[in-house]
Amino acid sequence: MLTQALLIALLAGLAGIDLYVGLTHFHRPVVLGGLVGLIMGDFTTGLITGGTLELIWMGMVPLAGAQPPNVVIGGIIGTAFAIITRQDPKTAVGIAIPFAIAVQGLITLLFTLFSPMMQKVDAFAKAGNYKGIEKINYFGATNYFLVSAIVAFLPIYFGSGAASHIVSAVPQWVLSGLSVAGGIMPAIGFAILLKIMLKKEYIMFFIVGFVLVAYLNMTTLAIALIGLAIALYDYHVNKNKTENYKNIANGDEMADGI
C-alpha cells in the first residue's frame, strides 16, 4: 500500500503543478482516472470513474483567481476510492468532495500567504537580482506539488482500509443517495458556466443546444459544430449590418454637409 500511496502522491503532486503551471490539463479527471487505475491495478474502472468525475467537474475551472473544489484531489481520491471500495463512481464523488474542498481551502491560504513574497520580488527587482525572482517562482511551483501530494497521500495510505470498512457499514440509502447526488452534481458545474456566460441575447442558442440533445440525442461534437455554424452565420450577418449602417451613416453625413 505504501508504494501505491507514494505513486498516487507523486501523480497528485505533478497534477497539482499542472493545474497552475504548464496547464496541459492532464490534471483533469478524464486523464487522471486511467492513471490512478493503472497504479491501483484496475485500469478500466479508473478510466470509467475518471470520465464520470470529469462531467461533474466540467464547470469547475479556476477563473479569475476564484478557487473551485480542487479538481486534482477530487479526481484522484474519487477514482482511487471507487477502485478500493468497489463503489459506483457517483458514490465515490461523495467521498472525494470533502478532500477536494479541503485542498481548495489550502490553495486559497497559499495564495494569501504568498502575497508577502512580493516584497521580496520588489527588493530583487530593485537590485537587478533576476535569479532571485526566478527562485521565488520555483518555490511557488514546489508548494503546489507539496499541497496536492500530501493531501492525496494521507487518505490513500491511512484511510483505505478504514474507508472500505466505513462503506460496508453505511446503510444502503446513504450510498444510493450519494449516487443520486453525484448524478445531479454536473448541474452545479453548468450553472457556474451559465453565471459567467449567459446574457439575454444568448438565451436562444442555449435553448437550441438543449433541445437538440434532449429530443434528438445528438453528440457533443455535433452540438459544437451546430453552434459554430450559428456563430459564423451571426458573424457575417452582423458584419454586413455594421457595414450597411456605416454606409448609411456616411451617406447621411454627406447629405447634411451638402
Next chain:
Amino acid sequence: MASNVPYTFENQTEAAGLSRHELNILAFRSLMLQASFNYERMQAAGWLYSIIPALRKIHKNKHDFNRSLQDHSEFFNTHPFLVTFIIGVVLAMEEKKMSRDAIRAIKIALMGPLGGIGDALFFLTLLPITAGIGASLAVQGNIAGPIVFLLAFNVVHFGAVFGLIHVGYGTGVKAVTKLKASMKYISRGASIVGLTVVGGLIAAFVNFKITYVWSMGKTNIKVQEGILDKIMPAMIPLAYTLLMYWLLKKGWSPIWLIVTTVVIGLLGALSGVM
C-alpha cells in the same frame, strides 16, 4: 511608489530584435505564469519570470534593466494561453525604448480583455467540448477518451501560446488597434458556441430521474416515463440547473450548492422518490 517619477531609459538606442528562437523560449517560460500566483499581485512575478531573458538582452544598461524589472513586477493578471501575445507586444515596445508609461498602458489595456476572451474561448468553450468528448468515450471504458482530450486540447493550447508570441511581437503596437476591432466578434462567437454546447450538455449529463411509481387501484404510472418525459425530456435536469444558476446569482457559494445537492440526493433515496 517609484513609478510615479517619470523615467526615461538612459540608453535610448533601439536594441537588436529578438530571434524566433528567443521568442519561443519566452513562450515556453510563460508556462510558469501562475507559479507564484497570489492575491496581492496575481501573476506579476510569473510574468516577470517569462520575460527576464528578453529584458536582459534588450537592456544592457544596468539602471534601465533594474527599472524595467521593477515596472514589470506590478500587478498583472490575464489568461495564461493568451499572455504570449502581450509579451510579444510589450517586448517590441521595450526594444524600441518606448516610454515606460506607454508600455504600462498597453500592458494593462491588453491584459483585461484578453483575460475575459481567454476564459470564454478556452475554459468555457474548448475545455467543456474536448473534455466532454473525452469523458463520453472514457465512461464507456474507451482508452481513446483521455488521449483524444489531451491531443485536441493541447494542439489549441500550445498553438496559441507559441503562435501568439510571434503575432504579438510582429505586429507590435499596431496589433492593439487591430485586436480591439475584432475583439467584439471573437467573444460573441465564442459565447454562441459555448452556450449551445452547455445547453446540450445539461440534457446529456445531468442525471436527475424520479423513480417513483404512482399506483391508483390497478393502474401503475411511472412518474418519469409516464408523465415528466411526455411533457419534456430532461425537464428536471434543466429546471435544477436553472435553480442552481439562480442561487449562484443570489450569491450562494458552489460549496453550499454541493451540500444542498447531497442532502437532496440523500432525502430522495431515503424516501424512495429518486
